[in-house]
Amino acid sequence: MSEAIKHECGIALLRLKKPLNYYKQKYGSAFYGIQKMYLLMEKQHNRGQDGAGLASIKLDVEPGQRYISRIRSNDSQPIQDVFHQINTRVEQELQQHPEYIDNVPLQKKHIPYIGELFLGHVRYGTFGKNNIESVHPFLRQNNWMHRNLIVAGNFNMTNVKQLFDSLVAIGQHPKEMADTVTVMEKIGHFLDEEVTDLYFDCKNKGLNKKEASGVIIEKLNIQRILKRASKNWDGGYAIAGLLGHGDAFVFRDPAGIRPAYYYEDEEIVVVASERPVIQTVFNVNFEDVKELTPGNAIIIKKNTEVSIAEIIPPTENKACSFERIYFSRGSDAEIYQERKDLGKLIMPKVLEAIDFDTDNTVFSYIPNTAETSFFGMVEQANDFLNQRKNQFILDHRKTLTKEKLEEILSVKIRTEKIAIKDAKLRTFITDDSNRDDMVAHVYDVTYGVIKPTDNLVIIDDSIVRGTTLKQSILKMLDRLKPKKILIVSSAPQIRYPDCYGIDMSTLEGFVAFRAAIALLQEQNKQSIIESVYLKCKKQETLPDTEIKNHVKDIYASFSDEEIAHKIAEMLVTNDIQAEVKIVYQSVENLHKACPKNLGDWYFTGNYPTAGGNRVVNKAFINFYEGINSRAY
Structure with a gap:
């Protein structure tokens, strides 16, 4: 994505099912769990670079021994910082106490982070906070x-x-109004009630407090705690939790908005936000890694018993389609194919936009994450070219010469690496007065491969704000002097805020929204803007279940093509010489390419939870009233 947006975080939960001595004997180290957690988190660093944290629990320790360890970092490289601190601490302990080196019981007793249960997190700060208190x-x-x-x-x-x-x-007094704290306290409240009820049951049976503790550990009902805690939750979530005695869980929202995958064998249970992470770290097959059913929790008891329990009945599956377009790693077999299909499915629009002139067209992509959809687009372009060659040969088979046949077969689809991002340059952009000029040079271009008669087709994951296109990419591409520049978005037009994890919260930040507003103003339809505002205001006091998304009316008067044309007009500055067009994926083709991830609210305004409609209406009220604030 040429203009990166911050998005969903990443989680990793690992339970070692064998005693630590087992991993020492088989893998050479009792630090097996820590090593695997580093890999699980590092393989998900794409999901969050604002902060990282790790917690571990040692099972069955004596009273007075520390059994919970936690470390968090908001360093510029937080994952590396977390594990550097852990390694430094471990090395210090081993240097000071050589007797620990081959003694696993002593390591577990005295060295932090050596345990059987781990929870890791990588974070993007969707609320703009990046202090250490906000890190999981x-x-x-x-x-x-x-x-x-x-x-x-x-x-x-x-x-x-x-x-x-x-x-x-x-009766609680939460320390802040943040969703993480609120969710934790909600779970904690019903955990306390469950423990209290079990304790009094034990007491009535004549057990003392120490005896009751073991019974509580055995009978603690995680499923019931999560059901009671989540009764009024509205959002997208994959929430992981550890209890001090050794139980653990990961709970996924009923619409499946946020992802969660798990794998279990005789040695480990692991849960992560992405399937290929588990495949790579534990060298297991695609089919062995399961997706956690929406509305369900995977519950791992201290005795290593694993169960999948329904917490909330699943609703219509609305798994986030941005996971497939951009966020998740493309090394997942399904996601790789889906991204190729996105490129293939948009190709008919591309061909139409270049008047089917593939001979005078160069295909490329920006940024690197769009490479897979680029492959799909080029495959489809080659299919088109082969059909054209076949038809020519059939039409001229009686008069075709060897020379003409060789000429026809030599025609290829032209692909080039047009843009290379200069990652270091951005560190020097500090002076606002020169910022635009500096931004225009963030990418280097490949000269000498574009002719003045050429169309230049560039595919991107999506177009969100349009800022980078206007300030940098179009200017850069125009320096190559093509006849036409075609920007292709493998995603549909982003029109509505996301309130389930992606940092897309204000309407005016979307170039598609700005284009629709501009069209309404140009066509003297300002009354529609006023009407939408009044409808949104009227619903402010209604329950979420009664609120409708009235912001859809802003787009209702225009086709996708009209809005795309207006976007191109808005992004082209006077110094651009080439003709510029923008082509977007259709929502219909998005669903064809990504049939398992049908969450499309940022494109369609069809929110999977009632709270989404309240958020989008509030975002429009903020826009209309000139309030630069998040709507949730």
């Missing part, structure tokens, strides 16, 4: 082992205010 995992501490709760997640709740108020109503 969060910890809710208690002297009762089973009341300790560690939480990390990939989620955004649309109704944080209501959830906060519900905590206050039951």
Whole structure:
């Protein structure tokens, strides 16, 4: 994506099912869990670079021994910083106590982070906060082992205010109104109630407190705790939790908005945000890694019993399509094919835009993440060219000469690496007065491969704000002096805010929205803008379930092509000499390419939860009233 947007976080949960001595004997180190957690987090660094954190739990330790360790970092390279600190601490302990080196019981007793249960997190700060207090995992501490709760997640709740108020109503005093804290406290409240009920049941049976502790660990009902805690949640989430005594869970929202995958064998149970991460780290097959069913939780008991339990009945599957277009690693077999299909399916529009003149067209891509859809686009272009060759040969088979046949067969689709990002240059962009000029040089171009008679086709993952296109990419491409520049978006037009994890929160940030507003103003249809505002205001006090998305009316008067044409007009500055066109993927083709991820609310305004409609209307109110604020 030429203009990166921040997005979903990444989670990794690992439970070692064997004693630590087993991993020492088989893999040469009791640090097996830490090593695997580093890989699980590093392989998901694309999901968050604002912060990283790791928590570990040692099982069955004696009272007085530390059994929970947690470390978090908001360093510029947070994953490396977390594990550098862990390694430094481990090396210091081993240097000071050589007797620990081959003694696993002593390592577990004295060295932090050596345990059987781990939870890692990589974070993008969707609320703009990047202080250390905002970095996961969060910890809710208690002297009762089973009341300790560690939480990390990939989620955004649309109704944080209501959830906060519900905590206050039951007598709590949350330290801040953030969804992570609110969710943790909600789970913690019902965890406390569950532990208390089990304790009094044990007491009535004549058990003392120490005896009751073992019974509580055995009978603690994670499924019931999550059902009660999540009763009023509205959002997209994959929430992971560890309990101090050793139970663990990962819980996914009922629409499947946020991803979660798991794998289990006789040695480990692992859960992560992406399938290929698990495949790579543990060298397992695609089919062995399962997707967690929406609305369900994978629950791992201290005794290593693993179960999948329904917490909330699944709704219509609305898994985030941006996972497939851009966010998840393309090394997943399904995602790789889906991205190729996105390129293939948009090719008919591309051919039409270049008047089917592939002989005088160069195909390329920006940025590197668009490479896979580029492959699909070129494959389809080659199919078109081969059909054209076949038809010519059939039409002229009686008069075709060897020389003419060789000439026909020699025609190829022209592809080039046109743009290379100069990653270091951006560190020098500090003076606002010269910023635009500097931004225009963030990419280097390949000279000498474009002729003045050429069309230049560039495919991108998506076009969000249009800023980089206007300030940098179009100017850069125009220096190559093509006849026409065609910018191709493998995603449809982004028109609506996301409130489930992606950092796309204000309407005016979307170039498609600005284009629609400009068209309404040009056509003297300002009354539609006023009408949408009044409708949104009228619904402010309604329950979420009764709110409708009235922002759809802004786009209703125009076709996708009209808005695309207006976007191109808005992004082209006076110094651009080439003709510029923009082509977007259709929502229909998006669903054809990505049939398992049908979440498309940022394109269609069809939000999978009731809170989404409230958010989009609030975003429009903020736009109309000139309030530069997040709508959730």
